[in-house]
Amino acid sequence: MILKHINQIPVIAEAHGAKYAVLSPGSRVAPLTLAFTRYRKIECFTLSDERSAAFAALGMAEASNSPVVIACTSGTAASNYIPAVTEAYYRQIPMVILTADRPPEWIDQWDGQTIRQSNLYSNHIKRSFELPVDTSHEDAQWRSNRIINEAFIEAKKHPCGPVHVNIPLREPFYPEPGEKFVYEKNVRIIENSETIRAIPENTLIELHQKYKQGKKILILAGQSNINDETRKKLSDWAKEKNIPVITDIISNCYNVETGITKADIFLKTLKQSEYAKLNPDLIISFGKSIISKNTKLYLRKTVNKKQEHWYVGINEFLSDPLQNLTRTIDLEIDQFLAQTRDWESKDSKYLELWRAKEEKTERKLGKVLSEYKTYLNELLVSKAVFESLPENSKLHLANSMPVRWANFISGKGKNINVIANRGTSGIDGTISTASGHAIIEPARYNVILTGDLSFFYDRNSLWHNYGYKNLCIVIMNNHSGGIFGLIDGPSKQPENKEWFETRQMLTAKNIARDHKLQYFRCTRVEQLQEAKGLINTSVGRLIIEIFTEPEENKKVFKALFQ
Incomplete structure (x- = not known):
């Protein structure tokens, strides 16, 4: 019927x-x-x-x-x-x-x-x-x-x-034999027209006055799918005004000229005497979630009576993760930048303080990578993936440690689009989400960086009949939920390996065979170069499984924060 x-x-x-x-x-x-x-x-x-x-x-x-x-x-x-x-x-x-x-x-x-x-x-x-x-x-x-x-x-x-x-729906569910499907030509369509939002003139004047009073202004970019045009506007705006922009990798603002990409590392070890120097008078934030717990903790601690925090964006609820919000501005970030284009520049000293920390951490990161290059570890693997990404590709990051390792090593460079399910930050659905991208955009290359648990949890993502040729899955297999061996709480418990890390010995070889994906197994540092070449081909359906040791990953993680 x-x-x-x-x-x-x-x-x-x-x-x-x-x-x-x-x-x-x-x-x-x-x-x-x-x-x-x-x-x-x-x-x-x-x-x-x-x-x-x-x-x-x-x-x-x-x-x-x-x-x-x-x-x-x-x-x-x-x-x-x-x-x-x-x-x-x-x-x-x-x-x-x-x-x-x-x-x-x-x-x-x-x-x-x-x-x-x-x-x-x-x-x-x-x-x-x-x-x-x-x-x-x-x-x-x-x-x-x-x-x-x-x-x-x-x-x-x-x-x-x-x-x-x-x-x-009541039965019957199926049409009778010979019954033809007919789609009406004049189905009523109700259209909706959204108006362009703008800051009212009197509010803009008030905001400008508060901006003038601030000597140390900071932009905080949360998760976003910011496009090239808006990213350039943000970069030009911040550079012209000497304002640092803290960017997680999932903000897709990594090529902003005044971008600070290593805050998650250096804010963890910031001395108490340095707190006041970096303490902003005004925070302008936009986007959604922030990976860096250390950034959030630092900015929560820097609250002072005169501090302003403006959130620019349109949400259904009021979100205040830094616990210092003073104003919401209900419009998109590109409109905010356009309306405040003529605001004056700030003294560059505050930006230079953040840049000095950024540069010092870059050197430290290079040193850690150099010291721990003999054995496979997840920082080394993440760097290799980044280096081999083709231009204009999409990088999908699984939750727990992959998105964090990637955040540590990200910086200015290639034009890529970073995607992660950080709305709820679950380990489910990473491969499925990337498959959705790959299926409808066959000309765009998709690389997934995932841990073993996230991959095996979502293995049904490959159970379909769509033979796209633009997906590369890089699995960092440490045979466990590695994050629980790195964070303080569970790692110190005697039950950790069985009840938190949940050690398992699966590999992806048979899954690759069942779903007709090319498979490459990497167990030595010397094989990383070949893995990088496979990623950089920009075509195919393949799984690259790289085996790392949890203890080696733990040493690298600790070295970053010493």
């Missing part, structure tokens, strides 16, 4: 800019699957594991900057979307989640694949909707149309994010 209100969904989705849909198999979801796959104007993909499917869709939405549809059957299938939904929420990535459901009268009645799906993602979603189960009346059809339009409008509206539409 063909359902008119279901057949309208792909038409409305396309009108609102959706280009892709990721569908997972199931019976209850069949009307949605058929509606999307037979529409032909939205490219559809099928991934059986709903957790992986949702992360792949997140990657597609991030790469295309457009809302991506995901659809699944009822029951635990919908629950498996939760990790990716929470990530999309905190990363402000537009997704429209369609969950097929049992009719309401069958909830809590021991019926198969039936759970309470209404508001399933309620704490980490922009909006939740439910379509009417009976659409025989024209008012119900009108309501269904309105809900789908609103769902896509909400997903795209700044701040973007995931939106959930629960869809109760």
Whole structure:
């Protein structure tokens, strides 16, 4: 049986800019699957594991900057979307989640694949909707149309994010033999126009006065997908005004001229006597999460009565991770830079203090790399990956230690795009997210730097029929959750190796064979050069597995912070 209100969904989705849909198999979801796959104007993909499917869709939405549809059957299938939904929420990535459901009268009645799906993602979603189960009346059809339009409008509206539409469906789910799919030509599309935000003139004057009073001004860049044009504007603005910009690798601001990329290392060992010298009068922050715990701890300690902290960005909630926020400015960073272009320069002495620390740490980093180059370690591997990245490639960083090692060694250099699931910082979904990028952008090369646990946790990301040739997975396999051997708490406990590091002896060789990926095993420093050559080819489907020893990684980690 063909359902008119279901057949309208792909038409409305396309009108609102959706280009892709990721569908997972199931019976209850069949009307949605058929509606999307037979529409032909939205490219559809099928991934059986709903957790992986949702992360792949997140990657597609991030790469295309457009809302991506995901659809699944009822029951635990919908629950498996939760990790990716929470990530999309905190990363402000537009997704429209369609969950097929049992009719309401069958909830809590021991019926198969039936759970309470209404508001399933309620704490980490922009909006939740439910379509009417009976659409025989024209008012119900009108309501269904309105809900789908609103769902896509909400997903795209700044701040973007995931939106959930629960869809109760009664049998039959499949069209009768000979029944033709017909898509209406005049489906109602409700458009939304967002206005351009700007700082009001009186507020701009007030902000300028406070800027003038500050002698030591600091920009803090959180996670962002900042484009080349905005990055150059930021670089020019900060250079002209002599203002240091603290950048994590995931801020994608590493080529900003006054960028400070090594703060995570040198702020850890900063002497108490140096605190006041680097203490800013005004912090201007933008973006989302910050990797560097040491940066956050330092800036929390530098609070003084006259200090200002402005956050520039559009969020659904007020975020104050430094515990010193004084003002929010609800517009994008490029608009802020444009409106403050004519503000005056500051004395360069404050910038020079940060640069001196940066340069000293660069030398220290070089010394550590030189001292620990005999045996494979994760700092050495991360450096090798960076050196071999082709221009304009994407680097996907897994959580726990890979994103931190990469952050230690990052700096000015190649034009690359860095991606990491730092909205919730979970180890799940890294390979799936990168696969989403790779599938829809076949001309863009994707390199993943991951640990062994993150890789094995997400191995179903490779379980599909899409033969992209632009993905290289670099696994740093230390046979454990290495971060627990480095941080103070668990590393000092006698239970650490069994209950925190969770030692395991798996390798990726058989996974590479099963999914037809080229495999290269690296166990010696001398083999790193060959691994670098494989990464730099910019083509293929391969896994490079590099084996390191936890104790060697621990020595390097400690040397960085001595």
